[in-house]
Amino acid sequence: MTNTTFSDWNGDINAIGPIYPFVGWEVLMVIVLIAFIIWWHFMQIRMENDADREAAEELRTGDNLARALEAEHTPERM
Amino acid sequence: MDKDIGAIQILFTEVYYWVTVVFMFLIHVGFCVYEVGVSRRKNHLATLMKNVMLIPVVSVTFYLFGWWLYSAMVSGPGITGGLVASPFAEPWSELMGPHMGGAPVSESLTADDTALWARLNGVFWAAFLLFSWTTASIVSGSIIERMKSGAFWLVAIMVGSGTWIIDAAWGWHPSGWMVQLLGYHDAYASGVVHAIAGGTVLAVLINLGPRIGKFREDGTPRSIPPQNPWLVCIGLFLIYTGFWGFYAACNIPIYDVQVGDGVFWSATNIYLQAVTLSGITFNFIMSLAGGLMAGYLVSRADPFWTFSGGLAGIIACSAGNDLYHPIQAFLLAALIVAIIYKLHHWVERRFRIDDAVGAVAVHGYSGFLGVVAAGFLLWGYPSSPDALLEHTEAFARVTPWGQFIGAVIMFFVLGFIPGYVLSWILKRIGFLRISRELELAGLDYHMHQRTIRDDDELREALAAEARIEASRGGGAGAPRPAPAE
Numbered sequence: 001m002t003n004t005t006f007s008d009w010n011g012d013i014n015a016i017g018p019i020y021p022f023v024g025w026e027v028l029m030v031i032v033l034i035a036f037i038i039w040w041h042f043m044q045i046r047m048e049n050d051a052d053r054e055a056a057e058e059l060r061t062g063d064n065l066a067r068a069l070e071a072e073h074t075p076e077r078m
Numbered sequence: 079m080d081k082d083i084g085a086i087q088i089l090f091t092e093v094y095y096w097v098t099v100v101f102m103f104l105i106h107v108g109f110c111v112y113e114v115g116v117s118r119r120k121n122h123l124a125t126l127m128k129n130v131m132l133i134p135v136v137s138v139t140f141y142l143f144g145w146w147l148y149s150a151m152v153s154g155p156g157i158t159g160g161l162v163a164s165p166f167a168e169p170w171s172e173l174m175g176p177h178m179g180g181a182p183v184s185e186s187l188t189a190d191d192t193a194l195w196a197r198l199n200g201v202f203w204a205a206f207l208l209f210s211w212t213t214a215s216i217v218s219g220s221i222i223e224r225m226k227s228g229a230f231w232l233v234a235i236m237v238g239s240g241t242w243i244i245d246a247a248w249g250w251h252p253s254g255w256m257v258q259l260l261g262y263h264d265a266y267a268s269g270v271v272h273a274i275a276g277g278t279v280l281a282v283l284i285n286l287g288p289r290i291g292k293f294r295e296d297g298t299p300r301s302i303p304p305q306n307p308w309l310v311c312i313g314l315f316l317i318y319t320g321f322w323g324f325y326a327a328c329n330i331p332i333y334d335v336q337v338g339d340g341v342f343w344s345a346t347n348i349y350l351q352a353v354t355l356s357g358i359t360f361n362f363i364m365s366l367a368g369g370l371m372a373g374y375l376v377s378r379a380d381p382f383w384t385f386s387g388g389l390a391g392i393i394a395c396s397a398g399n400d401l402y403h404p405i406q407a408f409l410l411a412a413l414i415v416a417i418i419y420k421l422h423h424w425v426e427r428r429f430r431i432d433d434a435v436g437a438v439a440v441h442g443y444s445g446f447l448g449v450v451a452a453g454f455l456l457w458g459y460p461s462s463p464d465a466l467l468e469h470t471e472a473f474a475r476v477t478p479w480g481q482f483i484g485a486v487i488m489f490f491v492l493g494f495i496p497g498y499v500l501s502w503i504l505k506r507i508g509f510l511r512i513s514r515e516l517e518l519a520g521l522d523y524h525m526h527q528r529t530i531r532d533d534d535e536l537r538e539a540l541a542a543e544a545r546i547e548a549s550r551g552g553g554a555g556a557p558r559p560a561p562a563e
Contacts, residue, residue: 005183013178013180014178014179014180015180015181016178016179016180017172017177017178017179017180017181017182017183017192018172018175018176018177018178018183019176019177019178020175020176023172023183024183026169026170026171026172026174026175027170029170030142030169030170033138033141033142033169034142037138037139037142041228041231041232044227044228044231045228045509048226048227048228049509051524052226052512052513052516053513054524055513055515055516055519055523055524056513056514056515056516059515059516059518059519059523060515065515065518065519068518068519068520068523069518069519071526071530
Protein backbone atom coordinates (compact mmCIF):
# COMPACT_ATOMS: atom_id res chain seq x y z
CA MET A 1 0.00 0.00 0.00
CA THR A 2 1.16 3.53 -0.67
CA ASN A 3 -0.33 6.95 -0.18
CA THR A 4 1.90 8.62 -2.74
CA THR A 5 1.82 9.07 -6.50
CA PHE A 6 5.56 8.64 -7.11
CA SER A 7 7.81 5.68 -6.49
CA ASP A 8 11.17 7.06 -5.32
CA TRP A 9 13.50 10.08 -5.23
CA ASN A 10 16.14 8.40 -7.40
CA GLY A 11 14.46 8.70 -10.78
CA ASP A 12 13.70 11.74 -12.88
CA ILE A 13 12.80 14.50 -10.42
CA ASN A 14 11.26 16.49 -13.26
CA ALA A 15 8.58 13.86 -13.51
CA ILE A 16 7.43 14.21 -9.91
CA GLY A 17 4.24 16.17 -9.36
CA PRO A 18 2.39 16.55 -6.07
CA ILE A 19 4.24 15.04 -3.10
CA TYR A 20 1.59 15.14 -0.38
CA PRO A 21 -0.34 12.02 0.57
CA PHE A 22 -3.83 11.20 -0.72
CA VAL A 23 -3.59 13.01 -4.05
CA GLY A 24 -7.08 13.05 -5.55
CA TRP A 25 -8.83 13.68 -2.24
CA GLU A 26 -8.41 17.47 -2.34
CA VAL A 27 -12.09 18.32 -2.79
CA LEU A 28 -13.04 16.25 0.24
CA MET A 29 -10.31 17.92 2.29
CA VAL A 30 -11.62 21.34 1.26
CA ILE A 31 -15.15 20.33 2.33
CA VAL A 32 -13.83 19.20 5.71
CA LEU A 33 -11.94 22.48 6.12
CA ILE A 34 -15.03 24.55 5.27
CA ALA A 35 -17.14 22.53 7.71
CA PHE A 36 -14.53 23.02 10.44
CA ILE A 37 -14.34 26.77 9.88
CA ILE A 38 -18.10 27.22 10.02
CA TRP A 39 -18.30 25.06 13.15
CA TRP A 40 -15.46 27.00 14.79
CA HIS A 41 -17.13 30.36 14.19
CA PHE A 42 -20.46 29.02 15.40
CA MET A 43 -18.86 27.75 18.62
CA GLN A 44 -16.86 30.94 19.10
CA ILE A 45 -19.91 33.16 18.72
CA ARG A 46 -21.88 31.05 21.19
CA MET A 47 -19.00 31.01 23.66
CA GLU A 48 -18.49 34.76 23.48
CA ASN A 49 -22.20 35.55 23.81
CA ASP A 50 -22.51 33.24 26.83
CA ALA A 51 -19.47 34.75 28.52
CA ASP A 52 -20.74 38.28 27.93
CA ARG A 53 -24.20 37.44 29.30
CA GLU A 54 -22.79 35.73 32.39
CA ALA A 55 -20.43 38.59 33.10
CA ALA A 56 -23.18 41.16 32.67
CA GLU A 57 -25.49 39.26 35.07
CA GLU A 58 -22.71 38.87 37.62
CA LEU A 59 -21.74 42.50 37.39
CA ARG A 60 -25.34 43.66 37.85
CA THR A 61 -25.44 41.82 41.17
CA GLY A 62 -24.72 43.84 44.32
CA ASP A 63 -21.71 46.06 44.12
CA ASN A 64 -19.74 43.78 41.80
CA LEU A 65 -19.46 46.37 39.07
CA ALA A 66 -18.21 49.03 41.47
CA ARG A 67 -15.65 46.57 42.88
CA ALA A 68 -14.51 45.62 39.36
CA LEU A 69 -13.98 49.26 38.50
CA GLU A 70 -12.05 49.75 41.71
CA ALA A 71 -9.87 46.72 40.94
CA GLU A 72 -8.84 48.40 37.68
CA HIS A 73 -6.75 50.72 39.78
CA THR A 74 -5.21 48.00 41.95
CA PRO A 75 -2.22 46.70 39.99
CA GLU A 76 -1.46 43.60 42.02
CA ARG A 77 -5.03 42.36 41.57
CA MET A 78 -5.04 42.72 37.77
CA MET B 79 21.56 28.08 -20.73
CA ASP B 80 18.15 29.71 -20.99
CA LYS B 81 16.72 26.87 -18.98
CA ASP B 82 19.36 27.39 -16.29
CA ILE B 83 18.66 31.11 -16.08
CA GLY B 84 14.94 30.44 -15.95
CA ALA B 85 15.44 27.96 -13.11
CA ILE B 86 17.64 30.39 -11.17
CA GLN B 87 15.08 33.14 -11.70
CA ILE B 88 12.32 30.98 -10.24
CA LEU B 89 14.44 29.70 -7.36
CA PHE B 90 15.65 33.19 -6.45
CA THR B 91 12.11 34.53 -6.58
CA GLU B 92 10.94 31.68 -4.37
CA VAL B 93 13.59 32.39 -1.73
CA TYR B 94 13.05 36.15 -1.98
CA TYR B 95 9.34 35.97 -1.18
CA TRP B 96 9.94 33.37 1.49
CA VAL B 97 12.19 35.85 3.29
CA THR B 98 9.81 38.80 2.84
CA VAL B 99 7.19 36.83 4.73
CA VAL B 100 9.50 36.67 7.75
CA PHE B 101 9.99 40.43 7.72
CA MET B 102 6.33 41.12 7.18
CA PHE B 103 5.47 38.97 10.16
CA LEU B 104 7.02 41.76 12.23
CA ILE B 105 4.18 44.04 11.18
CA HIS B 106 1.75 41.79 12.98
CA VAL B 107 3.97 41.49 16.02
CA GLY B 108 4.16 45.27 16.03
CA PHE B 109 0.41 45.70 15.75
CA CYS B 110 -0.14 43.32 18.67
CA VAL B 111 2.40 45.07 20.88
CA TYR B 112 1.07 48.47 19.88
CA GLU B 113 -2.56 47.62 20.55
CA VAL B 114 -1.84 46.14 23.95
CA GLY B 115 0.10 49.27 24.81
CA VAL B 116 -2.83 51.46 23.83
CA SER B 117 -5.52 49.42 25.57
CA ARG B 118 -6.33 49.82 29.23
CA ARG B 119 -5.05 47.17 31.59
CA LYS B 120 -8.49 45.61 32.03
CA ASN B 121 -8.58 44.83 28.30
CA HIS B 122 -4.99 43.72 27.58
CA LEU B 123 -5.52 40.00 27.10
CA ALA B 124 -8.69 40.26 25.04
CA THR B 125 -7.04 42.91 22.87
CA LEU B 126 -4.09 40.62 22.23
CA MET B 127 -6.26 37.58 21.51
CA LYS B 128 -8.43 39.54 19.11
CA ASN B 129 -5.45 40.45 16.96
CA VAL B 130 -3.61 37.14 17.24
CA MET B 131 -6.62 35.05 16.26
CA LEU B 132 -7.17 36.99 13.07
CA ILE B 133 -4.08 35.11 11.84
CA PRO B 134 -5.77 31.71 11.54
CA VAL B 135 -9.19 33.12 10.71
CA VAL B 136 -7.93 35.15 7.75
CA SER B 137 -5.32 32.58 6.68
CA VAL B 138 -7.82 29.78 6.23
CA THR B 139 -10.31 31.88 4.30
CA PHE B 140 -7.51 33.32 2.20
CA TYR B 141 -6.54 29.75 1.38
CA LEU B 142 -10.12 28.87 0.50
CA PHE B 143 -11.00 31.84 -1.71
CA GLY B 144 -8.82 34.93 -1.18
CA TRP B 145 -5.91 33.84 -3.34
CA TRP B 146 -8.25 32.73 -6.11
CA LEU B 147 -9.99 36.13 -6.09
CA TYR B 148 -6.72 37.91 -6.90
CA SER B 149 -6.30 36.14 -10.22
CA ALA B 150 -9.93 35.58 -11.08
CA MET B 151 -11.26 39.14 -10.54
CA VAL B 152 -8.71 41.00 -12.64
CA SER B 153 -11.26 42.03 -15.27
CA GLY B 154 -13.98 43.05 -12.83
CA PRO B 155 -15.56 40.71 -13.87
CA GLY B 156 -17.65 42.40 -16.52
CA ILE B 157 -15.49 45.47 -17.11
CA THR B 158 -12.63 44.34 -19.32
CA GLY B 159 -13.65 40.69 -19.48
CA GLY B 160 -15.13 37.84 -17.50
CA LEU B 161 -13.79 35.77 -14.62
CA VAL B 162 -10.24 34.71 -15.38
CA ALA B 163 -9.59 30.99 -15.05
CA SER B 164 -7.08 30.46 -12.23
CA PRO B 165 -6.87 26.71 -11.65
CA PHE B 166 -3.56 27.02 -9.74
CA ALA B 167 -5.30 29.10 -7.05
CA GLU B 168 -8.37 26.96 -6.47
CA PRO B 169 -8.24 25.48 -2.98
CA TRP B 170 -8.52 21.93 -4.32
CA SER B 171 -5.70 22.44 -6.84
CA GLU B 172 -2.68 20.19 -6.48
CA LEU B 173 -0.61 23.39 -6.74
CA MET B 174 -2.07 24.58 -3.43
CA GLY B 175 0.26 22.10 -1.70
CA PRO B 176 3.81 20.73 -1.97
CA HIS B 177 4.55 19.99 -5.62
CA MET B 178 7.79 19.31 -7.50
CA GLY B 179 6.64 20.85 -10.77
CA GLY B 180 6.31 17.67 -12.82
CA ALA B 181 3.41 16.77 -15.04
CA PRO B 182 0.04 17.58 -13.45
CA VAL B 183 -2.34 14.96 -12.17
CA SER B 184 -5.34 17.22 -12.66
CA GLU B 185 -6.65 17.81 -16.18
CA SER B 186 -7.34 21.49 -15.43
CA LEU B 187 -3.60 22.22 -15.23
CA THR B 188 -0.91 22.19 -17.90
CA ALA B 189 2.73 21.19 -17.62
CA ASP B 190 3.63 24.89 -17.90
CA ASP B 191 1.33 25.67 -14.94
CA THR B 192 3.04 23.17 -12.71
CA ALA B 193 6.56 24.08 -13.85
CA LEU B 194 5.97 27.74 -12.97
CA TRP B 195 3.67 27.64 -9.97
CA ALA B 196 5.06 24.68 -8.03
CA ARG B 197 7.76 26.91 -6.53
CA LEU B 198 5.93 30.23 -6.53
CA ASN B 199 2.33 29.54 -5.54
CA GLY B 200 2.93 29.08 -1.83
CA VAL B 201 5.31 31.99 -1.36
CA PHE B 202 3.13 34.37 -3.41
CA TRP B 203 0.11 33.18 -1.47
CA ALA B 204 1.90 33.84 1.82
CA ALA B 205 3.17 37.27 0.77
CA PHE B 206 -0.34 38.34 -0.19
CA LEU B 207 -1.70 36.73 2.95
CA LEU B 208 0.59 38.86 5.09
CA PHE B 209 -0.90 41.92 3.38
CA SER B 210 -4.28 40.47 4.34
CA TRP B 211 -3.27 40.24 7.99
CA THR B 212 -2.06 43.83 7.85
CA THR B 213 -5.29 45.07 6.32
CA ALA B 214 -7.35 43.32 8.98
CA SER B 215 -4.98 44.37 11.74
CA ILE B 216 -5.37 48.03 10.78
CA VAL B 217 -9.07 47.64 11.59
CA SER B 218 -8.29 45.84 14.83
CA GLY B 219 -6.61 48.74 16.64
CA SER B 220 -9.36 51.30 16.22
CA ILE B 221 -12.18 49.25 17.65
CA ILE B 222 -10.47 48.03 20.82
CA GLU B 223 -12.18 47.74 24.19
CA ARG B 224 -15.79 47.49 22.98
CA MET B 225 -16.21 45.33 19.89
CA LYS B 226 -16.95 41.62 20.16
CA SER B 227 -14.01 39.56 18.97
CA GLY B 228 -16.24 37.30 16.89
CA ALA B 229 -17.72 40.31 15.13
CA PHE B 230 -14.25 41.69 14.45
CA TRP B 231 -13.13 38.39 12.95
CA LEU B 232 -16.04 38.47 10.52
CA VAL B 233 -14.98 41.96 9.47
CA ALA B 234 -11.39 40.68 9.25
CA ILE B 235 -12.46 37.92 6.85
CA MET B 236 -14.39 40.41 4.76
CA VAL B 237 -11.51 42.84 4.40
CA GLY B 238 -8.61 40.38 4.63
CA SER B 239 -9.87 37.66 2.32
CA GLY B 240 -12.44 39.59 0.33
CA THR B 241 -12.47 43.29 -0.38
CA TRP B 242 -8.77 44.08 -0.23
CA ILE B 243 -7.79 41.23 -2.52
CA ILE B 244 -10.51 42.25 -4.99
CA ASP B 245 -9.10 45.78 -5.03
CA ALA B 246 -5.65 44.26 -5.53
CA ALA B 247 -6.95 42.32 -8.53
CA TRP B 248 -8.40 45.54 -9.93
CA GLY B 249 -5.60 47.99 -9.22
CA TRP B 250 -2.55 46.06 -8.10
CA HIS B 251 -2.22 43.47 -10.81
CA PRO B 252 -0.36 44.01 -14.08
CA SER B 253 -3.59 43.39 -16.02
CA GLY B 254 -6.10 44.83 -13.53
CA TRP B 255 -8.94 46.75 -15.13
CA MET B 256 -8.18 49.88 -13.12
CA VAL B 257 -4.60 49.81 -14.38
CA GLN B 258 -5.80 49.38 -17.94
CA LEU B 259 -8.64 51.89 -18.00
CA LEU B 260 -7.76 54.45 -15.30
CA GLY B 261 -3.96 54.27 -15.45
CA TYR B 262 -4.12 53.51 -11.74
CA HIS B 263 -0.67 53.43 -10.16
CA ASP B 264 -0.20 52.40 -6.54
CA ALA B 265 3.18 50.69 -6.35
CA TYR B 266 3.41 50.18 -2.58
CA ALA B 267 -0.26 50.03 -1.77
CA SER B 268 -1.29 53.44 -0.41
CA GLY B 269 -4.77 52.71 -1.65
CA VAL B 270 -5.04 48.97 -2.08
CA VAL B 271 -4.02 48.17 1.50
CA HIS B 272 -4.22 51.35 3.57
CA ALA B 273 -7.09 53.39 2.12
CA ILE B 274 -9.41 50.40 1.97
CA ALA B 275 -8.61 49.44 5.55
CA GLY B 276 -9.10 53.04 6.68
CA GLY B 277 -12.45 53.26 4.90
CA THR B 278 -13.58 50.00 6.48
CA VAL B 279 -12.52 51.18 9.95
CA LEU B 280 -14.42 54.44 9.60
CA ALA B 281 -17.60 52.60 8.66
CA VAL B 282 -17.30 50.13 11.52
CA LEU B 283 -16.60 52.92 14.02
CA ILE B 284 -19.79 54.74 12.99
CA ASN B 285 -21.91 51.69 13.78
CA LEU B 286 -19.88 50.69 16.81
CA GLY B 287 -19.88 54.03 18.61
CA PRO B 288 -17.30 55.43 21.02
CA ARG B 289 -15.97 53.86 24.19
CA ILE B 290 -17.94 54.73 27.32
CA GLY B 291 -16.68 58.02 28.67
CA LYS B 292 -14.74 59.03 25.59
CA PHE B 293 -16.85 62.12 24.97
CA ARG B 294 -18.12 64.76 27.38
CA GLU B 295 -21.72 65.95 27.36
CA ASP B 296 -20.79 68.83 25.08
CA GLY B 297 -19.23 66.42 22.57
CA THR B 298 -15.61 67.28 23.21
CA PRO B 299 -13.36 64.24 23.46
CA ARG B 300 -11.58 63.10 26.59
CA SER B 301 -8.09 61.77 26.17
CA ILE B 302 -7.68 58.07 26.88
CA PRO B 303 -3.89 58.01 26.70
CA PRO B 304 -1.88 54.88 25.84
CA GLN B 305 -1.50 52.81 28.99
CA ASN B 306 2.03 51.80 28.13
CA PRO B 307 3.81 54.35 25.92
CA TRP B 308 6.90 52.13 25.72
CA LEU B 309 4.96 49.25 24.22
CA VAL B 310 3.28 51.64 21.80
CA CYS B 311 6.64 52.98 20.60
CA ILE B 312 8.24 49.54 20.34
CA GLY B 313 5.18 48.29 18.48
CA LEU B 314 5.41 51.11 15.96
CA PHE B 315 9.16 50.50 15.56
CA LEU B 316 8.38 46.87 14.77
CA ILE B 317 5.79 47.98 12.23
CA TYR B 318 8.41 50.23 10.58
CA THR B 319 10.74 47.22 10.39
CA GLY B 320 8.06 45.00 8.98
CA PHE B 321 7.22 47.70 6.49
CA TRP B 322 10.59 47.03 4.84
CA GLY B 323 9.41 43.49 4.24
CA PHE B 324 6.12 44.89 2.98
CA TYR B 325 7.96 47.04 0.44
CA ALA B 326 10.19 44.11 -0.51
CA ALA B 327 7.17 41.89 -1.09
CA CYS B 328 5.68 44.49 -3.45
CA ASN B 329 8.58 43.83 -5.86
CA ILE B 330 9.38 40.97 -8.14
CA PRO B 331 13.12 40.57 -7.56
CA ILE B 332 14.31 39.48 -11.00
CA TYR B 333 12.48 39.69 -14.30
CA ASP B 334 13.38 40.23 -17.95
CA VAL B 335 11.74 43.59 -18.61
CA GLN B 336 13.03 44.10 -22.15
CA VAL B 337 10.25 44.07 -24.73
CA GLY B 338 11.33 42.60 -28.07
CA ASP B 339 14.92 41.57 -28.72
CA GLY B 340 17.48 41.58 -25.96
CA VAL B 341 17.39 40.83 -22.28
CA PHE B 342 17.31 43.26 -19.35
CA TRP B 343 17.10 41.73 -15.92
CA SER B 344 15.68 44.00 -13.27
CA ALA B 345 13.61 44.10 -10.15
CA THR B 346 10.07 45.23 -10.93
CA ASN B 347 7.12 46.58 -9.05
CA ILE B 348 3.84 44.66 -8.94
CA TYR B 349 2.98 45.95 -12.43
CA LEU B 350 6.19 44.38 -13.86
CA GLN B 351 7.56 47.89 -14.42
CA ALA B 352 11.34 48.06 -13.92
CA VAL B 353 12.41 49.58 -10.60
CA THR B 354 15.59 49.71 -8.57
CA LEU B 355 15.59 48.65 -4.96
CA SER B 356 18.14 51.40 -4.47
CA GLY B 357 15.72 54.12 -5.52
CA ILE B 358 12.96 52.71 -3.37
CA THR B 359 15.29 52.70 -0.40
CA PHE B 360 15.91 56.44 -0.77
CA ASN B 361 12.21 57.12 -0.86
CA PHE B 362 11.20 54.82 1.98
CA ILE B 363 13.62 56.51 4.36
CA MET B 364 12.89 60.03 3.19
CA SER B 365 9.13 59.61 3.44
CA LEU B 366 9.58 58.17 6.93
CA ALA B 367 11.72 61.20 7.83
CA GLY B 368 9.21 63.67 6.43
CA GLY B 369 6.37 62.01 8.32
CA LEU B 370 8.27 61.92 11.59
CA MET B 371 9.29 65.57 11.40
CA ALA B 372 5.81 66.77 10.51
CA GLY B 373 4.22 64.52 13.14
CA TYR B 374 6.58 65.87 15.77
CA LEU B 375 5.75 69.48 14.99
CA VAL B 376 2.00 69.31 14.50
CA SER B 377 1.48 67.16 17.59
CA ARG B 378 3.86 69.27 19.67
CA ALA B 379 6.25 66.38 20.25
CA ASP B 380 3.55 63.88 21.24
CA PRO B 381 5.37 60.50 20.95
CA PHE B 382 2.25 58.63 19.80
CA TRP B 383 1.54 60.99 16.92
CA THR B 384 5.21 61.44 16.06
CA PHE B 385 5.64 57.69 15.57
CA SER B 386 2.31 57.46 13.80
CA GLY B 387 3.38 60.38 11.63
CA GLY B 388 6.38 58.38 10.43
CA LEU B 389 4.12 55.52 9.45
CA ALA B 390 1.61 57.84 7.80
CA GLY B 391 4.46 59.51 5.91
CA ILE B 392 5.49 56.25 4.29
CA ILE B 393 1.88 55.38 3.49
CA ALA B 394 1.32 58.82 1.98
CA CYS B 395 4.14 58.28 -0.52
CA SER B 396 3.73 54.58 -1.17
CA ALA B 397 1.63 54.99 -4.32
CA GLY B 398 4.55 56.59 -6.12
CA ASN B 399 7.63 55.69 -4.11
CA ASP B 400 8.94 53.65 -7.04
CA LEU B 401 9.26 56.85 -9.09
CA TYR B 402 9.41 59.90 -6.81
CA HIS B 403 12.54 61.87 -6.09
CA PRO B 404 13.48 61.45 -2.41
CA ILE B 405 12.94 65.15 -1.69
CA GLN B 406 9.48 64.95 -3.25
CA ALA B 407 8.78 61.96 -1.03
CA PHE B 408 9.98 63.86 2.03
CA LEU B 409 7.87 66.94 1.33
CA LEU B 410 4.78 65.00 0.35
CA ALA B 411 4.98 62.90 3.50
CA ALA B 412 5.31 65.99 5.68
CA LEU B 413 2.40 67.75 4.00
CA ILE B 414 0.02 64.81 4.17
CA VAL B 415 0.89 64.02 7.79
CA ALA B 416 0.10 67.60 8.78
CA ILE B 417 -3.25 67.36 6.98
CA ILE B 418 -4.28 63.99 8.39
CA TYR B 419 -3.41 65.01 11.95
CA LYS B 420 -5.78 67.98 11.71
CA LEU B 421 -8.38 65.92 9.91
CA HIS B 422 -8.33 63.21 12.58
CA HIS B 423 -9.08 65.67 15.35
CA TRP B 424 -11.72 67.51 13.34
CA VAL B 425 -13.57 64.29 12.52
CA GLU B 426 -13.27 63.14 16.13
CA ARG B 427 -14.87 66.32 17.47
CA ARG B 428 -17.39 66.86 14.69
CA PHE B 429 -18.73 63.31 14.38
CA ARG B 430 -17.75 61.79 17.74
CA ILE B 431 -15.69 59.09 16.07
CA ASP B 432 -13.58 57.27 18.66
CA ASP B 433 -10.63 55.89 16.73
CA ALA B 434 -8.42 54.51 19.51
CA VAL B 435 -5.23 54.37 17.43
CA GLY B 436 -5.91 56.95 14.74
CA ALA B 437 -5.98 54.27 12.03
CA VAL B 438 -8.53 56.06 9.88
CA ALA B 439 -6.14 58.99 9.64
CA VAL B 440 -2.81 57.15 9.52
CA HIS B 441 -3.94 54.56 7.00
CA GLY B 442 -7.18 55.79 5.46
CA TYR B 443 -6.68 59.51 4.90
CA SER B 444 -2.96 59.11 4.19
CA GLY B 445 -3.59 56.32 1.73
CA PHE B 446 -6.38 58.22 0.00
CA LEU B 447 -4.41 61.46 -0.27
CA GLY B 448 -1.28 59.55 -1.29
CA VAL B 449 -3.07 57.95 -4.23
CA VAL B 450 -4.52 61.32 -5.31
CA ALA B 451 -1.13 63.07 -4.96
CA ALA B 452 0.48 60.43 -7.17
CA GLY B 453 -1.96 61.42 -9.89
CA PHE B 454 -0.51 64.93 -9.96
CA LEU B 455 3.16 64.05 -9.44
CA LEU B 456 3.16 61.17 -11.92
CA TRP B 457 0.80 62.80 -14.41
CA GLY B 458 1.45 61.34 -17.87
CA TYR B 459 3.55 58.40 -16.71
CA PRO B 460 2.76 55.02 -18.29
CA SER B 461 0.89 53.02 -15.68
CA SER B 462 2.57 49.74 -16.58
CA PRO B 463 4.56 48.07 -19.38
CA ASP B 464 1.52 46.97 -21.35
CA ALA B 465 3.50 45.58 -24.32
CA LEU B 466 5.47 43.33 -21.96
CA LEU B 467 2.15 41.85 -20.92
CA GLU B 468 1.27 41.30 -24.56
CA HIS B 469 -1.76 43.55 -24.46
CA THR B 470 -2.71 44.83 -27.89
CA GLU B 471 -4.25 48.08 -26.65
CA ALA B 472 -2.16 50.58 -24.70
CA PHE B 473 -3.14 51.12 -21.08
CA ALA B 474 -4.28 54.54 -19.87
CA ARG B 475 -1.59 56.79 -18.44
CA VAL B 476 -1.48 58.11 -14.90
CA THR B 477 -3.77 61.12 -14.41
CA PRO B 478 -5.14 63.03 -11.40
CA TRP B 479 -8.70 62.01 -12.25
CA GLY B 480 -7.77 58.35 -12.75
CA GLN B 481 -6.04 58.31 -9.39
CA PHE B 482 -8.91 60.17 -7.72
CA ILE B 483 -11.45 57.68 -9.02
CA GLY B 484 -9.11 54.90 -7.88
CA ALA B 485 -8.83 56.40 -4.39
CA VAL B 486 -12.63 56.67 -4.16
CA ILE B 487 -12.97 53.02 -5.20
CA MET B 488 -10.47 51.98 -2.55
CA PHE B 489 -11.69 54.07 0.38
CA PHE B 490 -15.43 54.23 -0.25
CA VAL B 491 -16.59 51.59 -2.71
CA LEU B 492 -14.56 48.65 -1.41
CA GLY B 493 -13.70 50.03 2.04
CA PHE B 494 -16.48 52.10 3.55
CA ILE B 495 -19.59 50.60 1.96
CA PRO B 496 -18.95 46.89 2.69
CA GLY B 497 -17.66 47.80 6.16
CA TYR B 498 -20.78 49.79 6.88
CA VAL B 499 -23.17 47.12 5.61
CA LEU B 500 -21.54 44.27 7.55
CA SER B 501 -21.17 46.21 10.82
CA TRP B 502 -24.77 47.48 10.46
CA ILE B 503 -26.03 43.90 10.11
CA LEU B 504 -23.96 42.80 13.10
CA LYS B 505 -25.35 45.69 15.10
CA ARG B 506 -28.91 44.82 14.15
CA ILE B 507 -28.52 41.24 15.34
CA GLY B 508 -26.84 42.41 18.56
CA PHE B 509 -23.45 40.95 17.83
CA LEU B 510 -21.32 44.03 17.28
CA ARG B 511 -20.68 45.43 20.71
CA ILE B 512 -20.11 43.92 24.14
CA SER B 513 -22.48 44.64 27.04
CA ARG B 514 -22.06 47.93 28.92
CA GLU B 515 -21.31 46.05 32.13
CA LEU B 516 -18.48 44.11 30.55
CA GLU B 517 -17.11 47.21 28.87
CA LEU B 518 -17.01 49.00 32.23
CA ALA B 519 -15.44 46.06 34.04
CA GLY B 520 -13.10 45.24 31.18
CA LEU B 521 -12.95 42.46 28.62
CA ASP B 522 -10.56 40.48 30.80
CA TYR B 523 -13.11 40.41 33.63
CA HIS B 524 -13.64 36.63 33.61
CA MET B 525 -9.95 35.88 33.49
CA HIS B 526 -9.19 38.33 36.26
CA GLN B 527 -11.94 36.93 38.43
CA ARG B 528 -10.51 33.44 37.95
CA THR B 529 -7.02 34.69 38.76
CA ILE B 530 -8.21 36.46 41.88
CA ARG B 531 -10.17 33.40 43.08
CA ASP B 532 -7.18 31.12 42.48
CA ASP B 533 -4.86 33.60 44.12
CA ASP B 534 -7.07 33.83 47.21
CA GLU B 535 -7.32 30.04 47.47
CA LEU B 536 -3.58 29.69 47.08
CA ARG B 537 -2.92 32.23 49.82
CA GLU B 538 -5.27 30.39 52.15
CA ALA B 539 -3.68 27.03 51.32
CA LEU B 540 -0.17 28.38 51.93
CA ALA B 541 -1.22 30.04 55.16
CA ALA B 542 -2.73 26.74 56.37
CA GLU B 543 0.50 24.91 55.53
CA ALA B 544 2.50 27.53 57.39
CA ARG B 545 0.28 27.16 60.48
CA ILE B 546 0.81 23.39 60.46
CA GLU B 547 4.57 23.85 60.23
CA ALA B 548 4.52 26.42 63.02
CA SER B 549 2.50 24.07 65.28
CA ARG B 550 5.22 21.45 64.86
CA GLY B 551 7.71 23.92 66.34
CA GLY B 552 10.49 25.91 64.67
CA GLY B 553 14.08 24.84 64.33
CA ALA B 554 16.88 24.47 61.86
CA GLY B 555 15.47 24.00 58.38
CA ALA B 556 11.94 24.92 59.39
CA PRO B 557 10.20 27.29 56.97
CA ARG B 558 9.85 30.91 57.92
CA PRO B 559 6.48 31.98 59.28
CA ALA B 560 4.02 33.01 56.63
CA PRO B 561 3.61 36.77 56.23
CA ALA B 562 0.61 38.28 57.97
CA GLU B 563 -2.57 38.23 55.86
